Amino acid sequence: MTVQASPAIKVGGLRKAFGKTVVLDGIDLDVPAGSIFALLGPNGAGKTTTIHILSTLLLPDAGEVTVGGADVVRDPEAVRHSIGLTGQVSALDKQFTGEENLQLMADLCHLGRTEGRRRVRELLDLFEIGEIAGRPAMTYSGGERRRLDLAMTLVGRPRILFLDEPTTGLDPRSRRVMWQIVRGLVADGVTVFLTTQYLEEADQLANRIAMLDHGRIVAQGSPAELKRLVSGGRIRLEFGDEAALDRAASVLRVDDVDREALALSVPNDGGTRALRAVLDRLDAASIEAAGLSVETADLDDVFLALTGHDAHEATEKVATR
Amino acid sequence: MTATTMRAPAMAGSVITDSATMIRRSLRRMRRYPSLTFFIALLPVVFLLLFVYVFGATLGAGIGGAGGAAGRARYIAYVVPGILLLTVAGGAQGTAISVAMDMTEGIIARFRTMAIARASVLTGHVLGSVLQAMIATALVVVVAVAIGFRPTTGPLEWLAALALLVLTSFAVTWVSVALGLVANSVETASNTPMFLTLLPFIGSGFVPTQSMPDLLRIVAENQPFTPIMETLRGLLLGTPIGTSGPIAIAWCVGISVVGYLWAIRLYNRVPGR
Numbered sequence: 001m002t003v004q005a006s007p008a009i010k011v012g013g014l015r016k017a018f019g020k021t022v023v024l025d026g027i028d029l030d031v032p033a034g035s036i037f038a039l040l041g042p043n044g045a046g047k048t049t050t051i052h053i054l055s056t057l058l059l060p061d062a063g064e065v066t067v068g069g070a071d072v073v074r075d076p077e078a079v080r081h082s083i084g085l086t087g088q089v090s091a092l093d094k095q096f097t098g099e100e101n102l103q104l105m106a107d108l109c110h111l112g113r114t115e116g117r118r119r120v121r122e123l124l125d126l127f128e129i130g131e132i133a134g135r136p137a138m139t140y141s142g143g144e145r146r147r148l149d150l151a152m153t154l155v156g157r158p159r160i161l162f163l164d165e166p167t168t169g170l171d172p173r174s175r176r177v178m179w180q181i182v183r184g185l186v187a188d189g190v191t192v193f194l195t196t197q198y199l200e201e202a203d204q205l206a207n208r209i210a211m212l213d214h215g216r217i218v219a220q221g222s223p224a225e226l227k228r229l230v231s232g233g234r235i236r237l238e239f240g241d242e243a244a245l246d247r248a249a250s251v252l253r254v255d256d257v258d259r260e261a262l263a264l265s266v267p268n269d270g271g272t273r274a275l276r277a278v279l280d281r282l283d284a285a286s287i288e289a290a291g292l293s294v295e296t297a298d299l300d301d302v303f304l305a306l307t308g309h310d311a312h313e314a315t316e317k318v319a320t321r
Numbered sequence: 322m323t324a325t326t327m328r329a330p331a332m333a334g335s336v337i338t339d340s341a342t343m344i345r346r347s348l349r350r351m352r353r354y355p356s357l358t359f360f361i362a363l364l365p366v367v368f369l370l371l372f373v374y375v376f377g378a379t380l381g382a383g384i385g386g387a388g389g390a391a392g393r394a395r396y397i398a399y400v401v402p403g404i405l406l407l408t409v410a411g412g413a414q415g416t417a418i419s420v421a422m423d424m425t426e427g428i429i430a431r432f433r434t435m436a437i438a439r440a441s442v443l444t445g446h447v448l449g450s451v452l453q454a455m456i457a458t459a460l461v462v463v464v465a466v467a468i469g470f471r472p473t474t475g476p477l478e479w480l481a482a483l484a485l486l487v488l489t490s491f492a493v494t495w496v497s498v499a500l501g502l503v504a505n506s507v508e509t510a511s512n513t514p515m516f517l518t519l520l521p522f523i524g525s526g527f528v529p530t531q532s533m534p535d536l537l538r539i540v541a542e543n544q545p546f547t548p549i550m551e552t553l554r555g556l557l558l559g560t561p562i563g564t565s566g567p568i569a570i571a572w573c574v575g576i577s578v579v580g581y582l583w584a585i586r587l588y589n590r591v592p593g594r
Contacts (some may be wrong), residue, residue, distance in 0.1 A: 093428055095353065110338060
C-alpha cells in the first residue's frame with residue numbers, strides 16, 4: 001500500500017466504551033488523502049461511534065486520532081475546519097426551505113454574500129434540487145432530504161468528508177446518484193470516509209475497506225486484497241472415477257481433493273485465462289472432467305469467513321436516534 | 322477545554338457573525354410561524370381575563386378597599402406584573418422546545434462539527450426567544466390596557482420596566498435552553514420548564530404574600546420572581562420598590578450566569594446521536 005506523507009485520517013489504538021459496554025476495542029486506521037475509505041460492518045459494530053469520534057462529536061477513551069493533521073482531542077477546532085459530516089439523522093432545519101438551509105450553511109462558513117449565493121446555486125444544480133429549493137424541507141422525500149443534507153455539508157468545501165451510511169434506505173437510483181456524487185468529490189481531491197452495511201457499496205466505491213465487527217477491525221485492505229483473504233475464487237472440477245481424479249490432481253498439482261465427491265478445487269483469480277489454462281492442461285493429459293463450476297469470492301465471503309456471521313444481519317439493532 | 326482557550330481575537334469576530342446568523346435563523350422561524358408568538362401571549366391573556374373578570378372583584382376587595390367594580394379596577398393594576406412574568410416564563414418554555422427539536426433533528430450535531438463559534442448556536446436561540454417573549458409581552462400589555470390597565474408612572478420608569486423584563490427573559494431563557502438540552506425528548510422539554518409558569522403564582526403575582534401560610538409565605542417572599550414583580554409594580558404603578566430592585570437584578574444576573582454555564586456545559590458534552 002502507498003503510505004502518504006500526511007494521511008488524511010490516522011487512528012491508533014482507539015477505544016471507546018459507554019459505561020460497561022465496550023464499543024471500540026483498539027482500532028487502527030490509515031486513510032490516505034484523496035481516497036475513499038469504507039468502514040464496513042453490521043449494526044452495532046461501532047461504525048457510527050467511530051465517525052462521531054473522528055468528527056469531534058465524541059471524545060475517545062484512549063488512542064491517538066488525527067484528522068486533517070490535527071488531534072481530535074487537543075485541537076478539535078482545527079479538525080472542524082477541514083471536515084464535513086452527514087450523519088444518519090437528517091441534520092437540516094425542516095421548517096426552512098432547501099435554499100434557506102444552504103444559505104444558513106453559507107453564512108456559517110463565512111462565504112460572504114456573493115460567493116455564498118453562488119455556492120448555494122452551484123449545489124442546488126449539482127444535487128438536482130433546484131426545483132424543490134423553495135419548499136420547506138419537511139415536505140421533502142427521503143432521497144431529497146438526504147441530498148439536501150449532503151449538499152449542506154459540502155457548502156464549506158470540506159477536505160475530509162464523513163458519510164454515515166449515506167445510502168441506507170435509498171432506492172437504487174438515488175443510491176447510484178449518491179455514488180456518482182461521491183466519486184466526483186474524490187476526483188476533486190476530497191477524502192471520503194464512509195460507513196456502510198452494504199458490501200456492494202464498499203466494493204463499488206472504496207479504495208480501501210476496513211471490516212469492523214464488535215468494535216474490532218477484523219480485516220483492512222483494498223477490495224481485491226480482502227477478497228484474496230478467502231482464497232480468492234476457485235474452480236471446482238468433478239470427475240467420473242478415482243483414477244481420473246488422481247491423475248488430474250497430479251497434473252494440476254493440487255492437494256485439495258475431495259475423494260468422496262470425486263472433486264478437486266483449483267485456486268482461481270476469477271479471470272477466464274486461468275480457467276482456460278486449467279482446461280488446457282487437462283486436455284493435454286487427456287483427462288475429462290465430468291463437471292465444472294466457478295466459485296468467485298465476494299466481500300460477503302470475506303466477512304463471513306472472518307467473523308462467522310453475515311454483515312447484513314442486524315445482530316444488535318442499535319437505535320439511530 | 323480547548324475551545325475556550327482558542328485564539329481569542331479570531332474567535333471574537335466569528336462569535337458576533339455566527340450569533341447574528343443564528344439570530345436571523347430564529348427571527349425567520351418566528352416570522353414564518355407567527356402563531357407561536359401568538360400562543361405564548363394566549364395563556365397570559367386568558368389568565369388576565371380570568372383573574373380580572375372572574376376573581377377580580379373578590380380579590381380586589383381582598384387586597385384592601387372596596388369590592389365590586391372599584392375592586393376589580395384595583396386588581397387589574399395589581400395582577401399585571403404577575404401576568405407579564407407569566408408571559409416571559411411561557412416564552413422560555415418555547416425555547417426549551419425548539420432547542421430540544423434541534424437536538425432530535427440532528428442539526429445541532431451538524432453545528433457541533435462545524436468551525437463556528439460554539440456559543441453562537443445557543444445565543445441565537447436565547448436572543449431570538451427574548452425578542453419573541455417581548456413581542457408576546459407587548460400583545461399582553463395591549464390587552465391589559467384595553468381592559469383598563471393604566472400605568473401611573475412616566476416613560477422613564479416604563480423603559481426601566483421593559484429593561485427588567487428583558488433581563489428576566491434573558492435569565493430564564495438560558496435556564497430553559499439548558500432544560501431543552503438536558504431533555505431526552507421534545508415532550509420532556511415542553512414539560513420541565515413548566516415550573517417557571519408556576520412561580521408568579523407562588524409569589525406576589527396574584528395575591529400579596531402576607532395572605533399565605535407561614536411556610537409558603539417564606540418561599541414566596543424569597544423566590545426570584547417576587548422581587549422582580551415588586552420592582553415591576555413599582556416601576557409601573559409607583560408603589561415603593563425598596564430593596565426589591567437590586568435583589569431582582571441580582572437574581573437575574575445570577576440565574577443568567579448559572580443558566581449560561583449549565584447550557585454551555587451541556588452543549589459541549591451531549592453527544593450528537
